[in-house]
């Protein structure tokens with residue numbers, strides 16, 4: 462009997478309508494469009510505005526759209542995993558709230574946190590439920606309201622991040638398509654360079670933590686940059702090598718969108734030309750768990766069945782990973 466694989470059978474994404482441009486940021490902090498573009502490649506990012514709206518609202522929008530375009534009955538979905546670093550609340554899981562808002566009455570759901578690699582880790586986890594034959598319809602959501610943990614007086618970070626959500630449908634197949642292989646890694650010693658200082662059990666929220674602005678993203682850009690370049694490039698090259706894939710075999714690289722210079726370095730290491738690299742960081746910035754589905758969603762019409770695609774990410778933790786996908790439709 463041929464092997465059961467998990468295929469991506471649908472992709473959808475949602476971005477909030479408000480666009481925060483570099484020009485607007487120039488009026489908020491001491492920065493310039495030139496600095497932001499040359500150091501990061503970001504021109505604008507979308508921000509979720511409005512009282513009472515959180516990550517689950519963006520996730521539910523993406524899931525509703527995915528169900529509609531794939532003709533999937535919400536009650537047939539058995540599992541939903543949400544990758545996020547900006548959950549609606551510490552508990553319950555944002556995945557539970559998304560399932561409720563999108564009418565997934567029969568799905569069990571949970572969150573997964575692996576910072577910017579979360580979407581990849583969630584996709585790998587979800588694929589195992591499908592490959593074992595346990596579930597036939599699984600949704601993976603990558604959603605982050607990064608604006609909720611961004612200090613808009615700190616120029617080092619506020620220019621980088623945006624809000625968005627993406628959702629993928631996984632279903633079983635016996636064809637030679639779908640999630641083919643994956644590589645992952647973590648190194649907890651890297652946490653010192655990228656984290657949120659307070660709000661967890663180590664340092665619960667207090668007046669002092671609020672006054673010290675410890676509920677925002679803390680990032681030491683340069684060490685993170687250095688690790689991101691090597692780890693993302695290494696893991697992408699390694700997954701090609703161990704599957705005997707050459708640059709000619711690859712249709713697209715889908716890198717996490719944190720910095721255009723990191724993306725370029727990864728593509729160079731893989732020997733892949735720029736025309737094969739999905740890049741939309743200029744319009745969305747770093748949306749953490751949503752960057753990879755946002756790319757796939759925008760490129761969906763160009764993809765063909767059998768295309769070899771490498772997904773690659775690096776994030777806080779540190780975490781990193783790559784997945785080889787054969788596109789299924």
Ligand code: UT7
Nearest residue numbers: 492493496500577616617620682683685686689719720776
């Ligand atoms: O997605 C999760 C993983 N995260 C990443 O992969 C991010 C990795 N890191 C990076 O992408 C880059 O390190 C940054 C984009 C965050 C920063 O770029 P950089 O080239 O590493 O700049 P830097 O931090 O070394 O700062 C260079 C200078 C500094 O000024 P001095 O000390 O040279 O006078 C900063 O104060 O640029 C200054 N600077 C800014 N200037 C204008 C920092 N932010 C800004 C800004 N506008 N927004």
